[in-house]
Structures are given as C-alpha cells and as structure tokens.
Amino acid sequence: MHRTGALYGQFKTLEQQKDTATLGMWIFLVTEVMFFGGIMLAYTINRHTYFHAFAMGSNTLSLGLGGFNTVVLLASSFTMAMAVWSAQTSKKGLITLFLSLTIFLGFVFFGVKYVEYAQKFHHHLVPGKTFDIFYCVRNPAKCSDIDAADMAKEKEEIEAAVQADPDLNAHAQLYYSAYFGMTGLHALHMVIGAGLLFWLLKESVAGRFNAEWNNPVDIVGLYWHFVDIVWIYLFPLLYLIDRHK
Amino acid sequence: MRTEATGPAPEMPEKHYLNATYGIRSWLLTTDHKRIALLYLASVTFFFFIGGFFAMMIRLHLLTPNGYLLTPDLYNRMFTMHGVTMVFFFLIPSIPAILGNFLIPLMVGAKDLAFPKINLLSWYIYVVGGLFTLWSMVNGGLDTGWTFYTPFSTLYSNSAVAPAVVGVFITGFSSILTGLNFLVTVHTMRAPGMTWFRLPLFVWAHYATSIVMILGTPVIAITLGLAAMERVFGLGFFNPAMGGDPILFQHLFWFYSHPAVYIMILPAMGVISELIPTFARKRLFGYHFVAAASLAIAVIGFVVWTHHMFLTGQSTYAAVAFSFLTFIVAIPSAIKTFNWTATLFGGSISFDTPMLYAFGFLGLFMIGGLTGLFLGALGVDINIHDTYFVVAHFHYIMVGGAVMGYLGGLHFWWPKITGRMYPEWLARIAAFILFIGFNFTFFPQFILGIMGMPRRYHTYPPEFQIYNVMSTAGASILAIGYLLPMVYLTWAAFYGKVAGDNPWPATGLEWKTQSPPLTENFEVTPVVTWEAYDFHNRPDLGLDVPAGKGSPGVVAPAHGDD
Ligand code: HEM
Ligand SMILES: [Cu+2]
Numbered sequence: 001m002h003r004t005g006a007l008y009g010q011f012k013t014l015e016q017q018k019d020t021a022t023l024g025m026w027i028f029l030v031t032e033v034m035f036f037g038g039i040m041l042a043y044t045i046n047r048h049t050y051f052h053a054f055a056m057g058s059n060t061l062s063l064g065l066g067g068f069n070t071v072v073l074l075a076s077s078f079t080m081a082m083a084v085w086s087a088q089t090s091k092k093g094l095i096t097l098f099l100s101l102t103i104f105l106g107f108v109f110f111g112v113k114y115v116e117y118a119q120k121f122h123h124h125l126v127p128g129k130t131f132d133i134f135y136c137v138r139n140p141a142k143c144s145d146i147d148a149a150d151m152a153k154e155k156e157e158i159e160a161a162v163q164a165d166p167d168l169n170a171h172a173q174l175y176y177s178a179y180f181g182m183t184g185l186h187a188l189h190m191v192i193g194a195g196l197l198f199w200l201l202k203e204s205v206a207g208r209f210n211a212e213w214n215n216p217v218d219i220v221g222l223y224w225h226f227v228d229i230v231w232i233y234l235f236p237l238l239y240l241i242d243r244h245k
Numbered sequence: 246m247r248t249e250a251t252g253p254a255p256e257m258p259e260k261h262y263l264n265a266t267y268g269i270r271s272w273l274l275t276t277d278h279k280r281i282a283l284l285y286l287a288s289v290t291f292f293f294f295i296g297g298f299f300a301m302m303i304r305l306h307l308l309t310p311n312g313y314l315l316t317p318d319l320y321n322r323m324f325t326m327h328g329v330t331m332v333f334f335f336l337i338p339s340i341p342a343i344l345g346n347f348l349i350p351l352m353v354g355a356k357d358l359a360f361p362k363i364n365l366l367s368w369y370i371y372v373v374g375g376l377f378t379l380w381s382m383v384n385g386g387l388d389t390g391w392t393f394y395t396p397f398s399t400l401y402s403n404s405a406v407a408p409a410v411v412g413v414f415i416t417g418f419s420s421i422l423t424g425l426n427f428l429v430t431v432h433t434m435r436a437p438g439m440t441w442f443r444l445p446l447f448v449w450a451h452y453a454t455s456i457v458m459i460l461g462t463p464v465i466a467i468t469l470g471l472a473a474m475e476r477v478f479g480l481g482f483f484n485p486a487m488g489g490d491p492i493l494f495q496h497l498f499w500f501y502s503h504p505a506v507y508i509m510i511l512p513a514m515g516v517i518s519e520l521i522p523t524f525a526r527k528r529l530f531g532y533h534f535v536a537a538a539s540l541a542i543a544v545i546g547f548v549v550w551t552h553h554m555f556l557t558g559q560s561t562y563a564a565v566a567f568s569f570l571t572f573i574v575a576i577p578s579a580i581k582t583f584n585w586t587a588t589l590f591g592g593s594i595s596f597d598t599p600m601l602y603a604f605g606f607l608g609l610f611m612i613g614g615l616t617g618l619f620l621g622a623l624g625v626d627i628n629i630h631d632t633y634f635v636v637a638h639f640h641y642i643m644v645g646g647a648v649m650g651y652l653g654g655l656h657f658w659w660p661k662i663t664g665r666m667y668p669e670w671l672a673r674i675a676a677f678i679l680f681i682g683f684n685f686t687f688f689p690q691f692i693l694g695i696m697g698m699p700r701r702y703h704t705y706p707p708e709f710q711i712y713n714v715m716s717t718a719g720a721s722i723l724a725i726g727y728l729l730p731m732v733y734l735t736w737a738a739f740y741g742k743v744a745g746d747n748p749w750p751a752t753g754l755e756w757k758t759q760s761p762p763l764t765e766n767f768e769v770t771p772v773v774t775w776e777a778y779d780f781h782n783r784p785d786l787g788l789d790v791p792a793g794k795g796s797p798g799v800v801a802p803a804h805g806d807d
Contacts, residue, residue, distance in 0.1 A: 010357040010434070012770075020359045020433040027425050031463045038467035038497055042482045050488055127487075128479035170487045177480040177487075181471065 006213040018215045025219040029226050032189075036230055039185065043178040043237060050171035052164040055242035056133065057175030059157050060125060062116065066239040069112045070231065076105035077228045084221045087204075087214035095204040095217065099197055102224070106194045113187055119145065125176055133172040134158065157244070182234055189227045196220045255745030257664055261761040276361035277764055279662075282347035284368050289339055290731065292375065296330035297727065299323050304686075304720040310707045320703035321388035322404065328391025333413050334375055336647055337505065340512035341458075342371070342423055344654045345451045347662060349427055351755035351762065352445050354436025354771045359429040363422050371419035377412030381405035390701065392502070395483035395494040399475040410473045417466045420508070424458030427451050436754070438773035445753050445777055446535050450515025453539035457504045457511070457546065465501035468494065492557055499550035507546045509643055510610075511539055513650025514581055517603050520653055521585050522778040523751040524600035525592030526788070529778050531584040538577035545574040555626050564623055571621030578614050582607065597749075598672040602653025605680045609645025613638060616691070631701075634694025640687045652679070652730060659734060660748050664761040665741030671733050679726035685719025750786045752778050757785075 002009040011017040047054045083098035120126055123143055124135035136143035137155045146154070162168050200220055203209065209217055262279045272280060302323045306314040315323060346364065350357050358364050381387055385405035389398040398406050431444070431452050444452075472494065474480045481487035483494045522529045529535060551559055551567040585607060594600070616638040620626050629635065659667050689712035698709050705713065747756040752775075758767050775782055 008361075009765075010355065010359070010361060016433060020429055023432055024360060024425060024429045027428055027459060031421050031425070031459045034460055035463035035467050038464045039471065041497070042471065042493060045490070045493065046482070046488070053488075127481055167488065170481075173481050173487045174489060177482055177489075181474065181480060181482075185470075 014213065018218075021215050021219055022222075025222050029222065032226060032230075036182075036185070039178070039181050040233070040237075043182065046171075046174045046178065047237075047241070050165065050174060051242075052161045053168050053171030054175045056158060056161040056168065057172050057179065058239060058241060058243045059154060060123070060133075060136075061179075061239050062119070063239055063243070065112050065116050066235055069109050070235050072105050072108050072112070073228045073231050076102050076109070077225055079105065080221050080224045083200075084214070084217050087209040087217040088211055090210040092204070092207055092210070095209055096201065099201045099204055099217075103194060103197045103201065106190055106197070109190065110187070113183065120176070120180075127173045127177050127180065131169070131173050131176065133169050153244070179238055182238065186227065186230050186234060189230070193220070193224050193227050196223065255743050257743050258759040258761070258763075260763060261664065261759065262764045263663075263761050265764045274365075276357070276365055278346050278350050278358050278361065278364055279762065279764075281364050281368055282343050283662075285338060285342040285346060285371070288368075288372060288375065289335055289343060292330050292334035293339075293727075295379075296327055296335055297724065299327035299330065301720065301724065303327060304717040306703065307705070307713045308717050310710055311704050315703065317703045318388065319386075321701070322386035324701060325387045325390050325404075326382050329378065329387060329409065329413065331643075332391055332505075332509075333416055334371075334378065336509045336643060337420060338371060338423075339651050340516065340647070340654060341427070341451060341454055341508075342367075342419075344516065344651075344658060345427060345447075345454075345512060346423070348658065348755055349430055349448060349451060350434070351661075351758065351766055352448050352753055353431060353434055354439050354754050354767065354773065355430065355434035356765050356767070358426045359434055360426050364426055367419040367422040367426070370422070371416055374412045374414070374416030374419065377408050377415060379412075381407075381409035381412065384408070392498060393469065393472060393494075394498075395472060395475070395491045396485060399472055399483055407473055407476050410469045410476075414466055414469045414473065417462045417469075420458050421462045421466075424455035424462070427455040428459065431455075436771050436773060439754070440773075442533065442536070443773055443775075443777050444536075446518035446529065446532070446539070447512075447515035447753075449536040450511045450518065450539045453543040454508055454511045454515075456540075456543045457508050460547070461501040461504040461508070464497060465505070468497040468501070492554070492559075495554050495557060496550070499553045500547070503550040503553065504543075504546045506639070506642070507542050509647045511542060513606065513647040513654075514539070514578075516650040516654035516657070517585060517606050518581075519751070519753065520599045520603040520657055521588050522780075523657070523749050524597060524603070525589050525594050526780055527588055527592040527778070528776070528780070529584065530587040530590075531580075532777060535581050535584050538580045541577040542574065545570065545577070549574050549621075552621050552626070555623060556630050568621055568623045572618060575614060575618055575621075578610075582611055582614075596673075598667070598669060598676055599653045599657035601673060601676040601680075602649050602656065605676065605683075606646055606649045606653065609641050609649060609683070613641030613643075613646055616641065629694050631699055632694035633690040633698045633700055636700050637687050637690035637694060640690070644687070645683055649679070652676075655730070655734065657749075657751075658755075659737065660744030661755055661760045661762070663738040663741070664744055665737050665739075666744045666748065667730075667737040667741060668733055672730065675726055675729035675733070678722060678729065682719050682722030682724075682726045686716050686723050687719070689713070689715040689719075747786070750788065752780060752783060752786070 007014055007017060011020065079098045079101040083095055083102060086092075086094035086098055122145075124130050124132040136146060137151070137158055140146075140151055143151070158168075165171060197220065200217055203216065262277055272284065275281060275284075302315065303320070306312040306320055306323070312320070346358070381404075385403075387406060387409045388404040389402050389406060393406070393410060398410070431448060435444075471480060471482055475483055481489045483489050483491050485491060518529060518535060549567055549571045551563060552571045555564050555568075585603075616634070620629065620635060620638060656667055656672060659665075693709055693712045693716075696709065696712075698705055744760050746759055748760075750756065754771055754773065755762075757771055780786065780788060
C-alpha cells in the first residue's frame with residue numbers, strides 16, 4: 001500500500017488510522033493478559049498448595065532491590081506519559097528528552113535485575129540439579145553478601161519452614177520456577193519495549209512527531225505502561241506476600 | 246451453463262494483483278493481503294501433504310493386526326507428527342489465513358487489512374515455526390501425541406520435543422496476529438453502508454474465530470513455553486517430583502485446545518453460510534441467529550475444556566458441570582445447521598461443486614457434532630474415552646466438516662482468486678470421491694471404538710481387522726480425492742475458462758470487483774445499500790426476479806436446465 005505522508009494507503013483518514021492502531025494495541029494487550037494469566041494461574045495454585053515453601057522463597061528475595069526497581073519502573077511510566085504529552089503538544093525537544101529518560105530508567109531496571117539474578121545463581125537458587133534452598137544457611141561463608149543478622153533470621157525461618165513442609169527443597173524450586181518464569185518473561189517484554197523506544201527516539205530526533213501525528217508514541221506508551229503494570233503485580237506476588245511473618 | 250453464458254464471453258482484466266508486479270521479491274515482501282493469502286496457500290498445502298503422508302503410514306501399518314510396516318516407536322512418531330502437522334500447521338491456519346485473508350478486506354469493502362505489514366509478519370512467523378517443527382521431525386521425530394502431555398513430554402520422551410514445542414509456540418503468534426488483524430479490520434475498515442448486520446456471515450464467523458484466537462492462543466503459548474522451559478531448564482510446574490502437577494498442563498492445554506476446535510470449525514461454518522444462499526438463491530434463513538451463534542460458540546467454547554479430562558480423577562461435581570456445558574455448546578451449532586437446512590427449503594438449488602461440498606459438510610458435521618454429545622455424556626465417555634470412537638468423532642468434524650468447508654470455499658472463490666473457472670465435472674467427481682473415501686475411512690472407526698479398540702496403539706486383536714482394512718482402503722480413496730483438486734485447481738489457475746467478475750452470481754462485495762481483483766481491491770470505495778444475501782433487490786446481478794422489487798417469489802436457479 002502506498003503511503004502519503006503519515007497516512008498509509010489502506011486508510012482514508014488519519015483519524016481512522018489512529019483509531020485502528022490504538023484498537024490494535026489494546027487487543028494485543030488483551031492477548032498479553034491471557035499470556036501472563038497462564039503462568040499466574042500456575043503460581044497461584046502452587047502458592048496455595050505449598051504455602052510455606054513460597055513464603056520461604058519470598059524471604060530469600062531482596063526487598064530493597066525489588067522495591068527500588070518498582071520505583072524505577074513507576075518513574076519510567078511517568079516519563080513515558082510525559083513523552084506522550086510532549087508529542088501531543090508538539091514539544092519536539094521534550095519528546096526526545098523524555099524518551100531518553102524512559103530508556104535510561106529501563107536500563108537501570110535491567111541492571112538491578114542482573115544483580116538479583118546473579119545473586120540467585122550464586123546462592124544455588126536456580127531450579128535444576130544444583131538447586132539448594134539450604135545452601136546459604138549451611139555454607140554461610142559462601143554467601144558473604146548476606147549480613148549476619150539476615151543470615152540468622154533466614155536460618156530461623158528455614159528451620160520453621162522445614163518443620164511445616166519436609167519437602168521444602170522441592171517445593172521451593174516451584175517458587176523459583178515461578179520467579180524466573182515470571183520475571184524472565186517480564187524482562188523479555190521490557191527488552192522488546194526498549195527496542196520500540198529506541199525506534200521512537202530515532203523518529204523523534206528526525207522530528208516526525210507533532211500534535212497532528214503522534215500515534216506511535218501513544219501506542220508504544222500503552223505497551224510500556226502495560227509492562228509496568230505487570231511488574232506492579234509481580235512485585236507483591238513474589239516479594240511481599242507472607243514475607244517475614 | 247451459468248446464467249452469464251448468454252452474454253459475451255468474459256475476458257481477463259488487463260491489470261490485477263497477480264500481474265501488478267513481478268519477481269520473487271514482489272511476493273516475499275508483499276503487503277497485499279491477497280498475495281499473502283497465496284503464500285499461505287502454498288505453505289499450508291505443503292504441510293497438508295506432509296501430514297497426509299504420516300496419515301498414510303499410520304493407515305498402512307494398521308492394515309494387519311501386528312503391523313509389519315513400522316516399529317512401535319516409529320508408529321508413535323507417525324501419529325504424533327500427523328496430529329501436530331494437521332492441527333497446528335494445516336487446519337488452524339487453513340481457512341482463516343488463506344480464504345479469510347483474501348476475502349475479509351474485499352467483503353467489508355476495504356483496500357487491505359488494517360495492518361498489512363503485520364499480516365506479512367504472521368506468515369513469516371508461521372514459516373519459522375514450521376521450520377522448527379520440521380527440524381524436530383527429521384532430527385529424532387516427536388512421539389508425545391499432538392497433546393504434548395506432561396510429564397512424558399517434559400521428562401521422559403526421547404524424541405525431539407523441545408524444537409517441536411518451540412515451533413508450535415512460535416506458530417501460535419502468527420495465529421494471534423491474524424486474529425488481531427481481522428478483529429481490527431472488521432471494526433474500523435468497513436466501507437460506507439456496510440453495517441454490522443450487513444456483513445456476510447463469513448465475516449461474522451471469522452470475527453468469532455478471531456476472538457478465540459486472541460483469547461486462547463496466548464494461553465497455549467505460555468503453557469508450551471513452560472513445558473519447553475521445564476524440559477530444557479528444569480522448571481517444575483508440571484513435574485511431580487518437585488510437587489508440580491501434570492494435570493495442570495492438561496487443564497491449560499485444553500483451555501486452549503477445545504476453543505481451538507472452534508478455530509477450526511467456525512471459519513468452515515462461515516464458508517457454508519456463503520455457499521448455501523448462493524446456490525439456493527435465497528437469503529440465509531435467520532441471519533441474525535447464525536451471526537449470534539458464532540459468537541455464542543466462541544464464548545461457550547471456553548468453558549467446556551475438561552470434557553477431555555473426565556477420566557483424570559477430577560471432582561465429580563466439576564465433571565457434571567462440564568458435561569452440562571458441553572451439551573450447551575452444541576446448541577448454537579445445531580441452530581446453524583437448522584438454519585442452513587431451512588434456507589434450502591423453497592430455494593432454487595443448483596448442484597455446482599461448492600454446493601456439493603456444502604451438502605457434504607452438513608451431513609458429516611452433523612454426525613461429528615452429535616457424536617460429540619455422546620462423548621460429553623459422562624457415563625458414555627468413561628467407556629469410549631481414548632478409543633477409536635473419539636478419533637472418528639473429531640475426524641468427522643475436522644475433516645468432514647472443516648476440510649470440506651475449506652475445499653468448498655476454495656472452489657467457490659477460485660474464480661475470484663485466479664480469474665478462472667475450475668473444470669466443473671472433474672471437480673464434482675472429486676467431491677464425490679472425497680465424500681465416499683471419507684466415510685469409508687472414518688465410519689468403521691466409530692464401530693471400532695464401540696468395540697473397544699483404543700487409539701494410539703500399534704497393534705490390535707485380529708477381530709478388529711476387517712474394519713481396519715476398510716478404513717485403510719477408504720484412506721487410499723481419500724488420498725486420490727485430495728490429489729485431484731490440487732492438480733486441477735493448479736491447472737485451472739493458468740488454463741481454466743475465464744470466469745468474469747461474478748460467475749455464480751453471488752451477492753457479496755467481493756463479487757462487485759473484477760476477478761482477479763486489483764491490488765487496491767476496488768477502483769472506488771463501494772457504498773453498500775443492500776442487505777446480505779438479498780437476491781431480490783440486486784438488479785446488478787442480472788437475475789430473473791419474477792414479481793419485481795421485494796418479491797418473495799423464487800429466483801431462477803443457477804442452471805437453466807435443472
Ligand atoms: C466443532 C468442532 C469440533 C472439533 C474440531 C472437535 C474435536 C475434538 C478432538 C480433537 C477431540 C479429541 C481430543 C483428544 O482426546 O485428543 C475431541 C474430543 C471430544 N469432543 Fe470434540 N470436537 C468438536 C466438536 C465437539 C462438539 C460439538 C462436542 C460436544 C457437544 C464435542 C465433544 C467432545 C468430547 C466430549 C471429547 C472428549 C472425548 C474423550 O476424549 O473421551 N466436540 N473433539
Ligand atoms: Cu473439546
């Protein structure tokens with residue numbers, strides 16, 4: 001189809017084109033809800049069945065890092081919203097600025113996630129043959145990044161958990177399956193989002209967006225907010241529920 | 246033979262989408278929905294014949310009780326790869342991605358789908374998924390059954406499960422994007438005057454199908470994703486050793502895969518809703534009910550999935566509820582069947598090939614649907630679950646219903662797609678061969694199932710042999726029936742008689758443009774002022790309408806002579 005300016009050939013008006021793209025993105029987000037729904041169902045059933053193992057799993061996550069990342073993502077949603085606003089009001093310099101900030105915050109998130117994942121590998125908390133929920137409490141020297149007070153607390157909690165669920169090690173792996181499955185998929189979505197943001201950045205530097213034509217910013221914004229919302233669910237599900245009772 | 250025959254012979258239009266540009270790049274990079282439909286036609290046909298090859302291996306092996314052709318391991322691979330190919334790479338994309346792709350923009354009066362590039366992308370995704378799966382087939386094969394049940398698929402199978410699962414996972418996204426494209430197109434791309442209730446029922450059926458695609462397919466994607474990660478990285482949701490639950494996989498699998506049977510049958514129902522009014526020369530009886538029935542099937546289809554799991558030890562109360570819901574979901578299908586039949590009453594029926602397929606569909610779908618009710622009845626299902634009765638049931642619907650609809654549609658719109666007619670008599674003969682071959686193949690399987698022959702076994706007691714021989718003989722006839730259209734349709738695309746814009750004539754917008762259409766579909770955006778399937782107020786069709794405008798009288802049949 002031929003393209004006349006911003007208008008693609010299959011459409012009659014820019015308005016029709018905008019409505020179409022927006023509807024398309026909303027429907028896509030519905031498919032995303034169903035996609036994450038499947039793994040959240042698996043999480044919910046197992047959280048219910050293996051209550052203690054899951055609470056213990058939450059205890060081994062760092063609230064500080066998770067909380068920090070939550071703030072980072074919320075901030076990135078704000079900058080994204082500002083980018084959309086700048087586009088709608090034709091403030092070309094600001095679009096570029098806010099898009100860059102959003103990308104920057106996205107990368108901060110990746111950085112923190114990398115630190116968290118690295119810790120889990122280090123602590124033998126990745127599902128598979130080497131998985132060992134007791135690794136750190138039994139080898140405190142190997143987990144020197146956990147300070148003594150936390151370690152003592154973890155030891156206490158893990159002993160109580162084993163009392164309640166003798167097969168703790170197996171069931172904690174389910175928690176970590178959920179953890180890596182859900183945060184991994186979320187991170188994958190962020191990577192795709194970052195790619196889209198780079199494309200927007202390129203277009204905005206070329207001065208493509210203005211009050212007349214800003215639909216790409218708008219719908220990538222929708223996507224980015226959706227990915228943030230997923231995290232808003234993941235954070236309490238993984239980090240907060242029944243932590244340190 | 247057709248009414249047009251009295252006028253001057255039609256000529257091929259000078260410019261159309263097929264000769265607009267040339268070269269391999271103009272095809273592989275096209276964003277024209279009609280060319281993408283043809284790309285799908287080629288690749289889906291390719292997979293159909295691969296799946297057909299596996300089917301022949303199964304049937305030849307089962308010719309004798311102890312089977313001389315395949316080892317048990319190979320036999321497992323054959324029925325698995327047959328099912329995977331046919332379900333995910335043939336039947337699910339067949340009508341939507343080929344006929345739907347080609348026709349929906351034409352039917353709603355648009356220049357293209359809402360997102361032409363995404364449309365091309367979905368074809369590439371389909372191809373990549375297909376390559377993964379083919380790779381698995383030639384590198385160890387696949388022996389899990391098309392259902393990929395855990396923990397066998399995740400822990401024990403020695404076949405190439407991971408690439409196959411990844412392939413099906415990837416292909417799912419092509420289905421999601423196609424559904425998304427259709428939904429948005431129907432919402433925002435309709436021509437002036439094309440109100441919701443003037444849409445052809447083919448479009449309604451695809452609208453309902455698209456809802457199932459976008460709600461269901463992501464669930465199978467995540468499910469297969471988890472299974473793949475379980476096999477490769479040791480995640481544990483379906484692994485009993487970690488406290489995971491293999492039955493959870495079945496729930497998630499059928500949550501998609503029951504609705505997916507409606508992804509396969511709804512588009513075929515859409516085709517039938519076009520064929521019957523055209524060849525009965527009558528407005529479809531109960532248009533609104535048929536449209537609503539499509540939506541009802543899409544919705545209710547999501548709440549019947551555990552009828553595939555009655556024997557997994559689920560709670561009796563759940564089983565009763567799902568059995569009841571399974572009966573409910575049959576109602577909209579029955580409504581459609583009655584309405585199609587009622588349309589025939591008092592119509593001027595002609596027996597062109599597409600109509601033969603429509604009749605075939607009616608009878609076979611009815612048998613398939615009714616036997617579905619047998620299976621949905623708890624007490625009966627305990628006895629015939631996982632027997633050949635189930636195999637016969639779903640083949641009556643998937644092959645007798647969906648594939649008949651697909652072939653009927655392909656014949657009906659072939660003049661639109663290629664601008665040329667297929668050879669009518671040869672096509673009628675092929676339709677008969679298919680019908681006979683089909684029943685020979687699958688009817689004996691009902692009997693085998695009742696007698697207790699389990700599915701997916703590579704041997705059977707000698708007393709079952711007679712029915713297995715019949716079935717294999719039927720399959721050979723069926724194979725000829727499928728080869729014939731493939732040959733003569735290809736021939737007709739190049740050498741068939743030039744068809745003209747509207748050879749039948751039929752009422753849809755797609756027939757108001759030239760055949761084959763221009764790349765932009767219509768020279769000027771059409772304005773719709775008539776209701777769907779209204780033969781009486783359409784002087785442009787050149788039909789002999791007896792008593793003037795709005796007459797309830799009978800329109801002359803398609804052939805003057807019968
Ligand atoms: C409309 C198109 C339909 C298709 C394509 C279809 C397809 C299938 C397939 C593939 C299976 C076998 C699954 C397996 O065990 O591997 C199946 C089983 C079943 N179908 Fe259908 N079906 C359709 C309609 C219906 C209808 C209308 C009903 C009931 C009203 C129904 C009821 C059942 C039941 C209860 C089973 C489970 C049988 C068992 O495994 O014991 N189906 N169907
Ligand atoms: Cu079902």
